[in-house]
Amino acid sequence: MPRLKAMVSGAIGGFLDVASNFNSQAYSDDNLIAQFFKIGWKMVMHGDNTWLKLFPGFFARHDGVSSFF
Numbered sequence: 318m319p320r321l322k323a324m325v326s327g328a329i330g331g332f333l334d335v336a337s338n339f340n341s342q343a344y345s346d347d348n349l350i351a352q353f354f355k356i357g358w359k360m361v362m363h364g365d366n367t368w369l370k371l372f373p374g375f376f377a378r379h380d381g382v383s384s385f386f
Contacts, residue, residue, distance in 0.1 A: 318367055325349045344371045351375065 323329060325348040350372045353360060359377040362368050366381030 318371070321367065321371060322348075342370070343373050348372075 322344060326344075326346055328346070350360070354375045360375060362376040362379040362381070364382060365384055367384055369376070369379055369381045
């Protein structure tokens with residue numbers, strides 16, 4: 318999860334981000350996914366459901382798979 322946050326926001330993850338790998342909450346800071354959604358892009362996500370937990374409601378269609386699958 319810290320790597321995903323770093324990819325979409327440009328922020329460098331801290332040590333405490335490692336502890337929050339499990340039980341991730343919606344990410345509310347400025348990020349690319351929110352900016353794309355704001356300008357009207359329709360995004361589709363197929364893969365790890367961590368993305369769905371971090372960015373709920375941003376994807377037009379999605380098919381999330383458990384992180385431990």
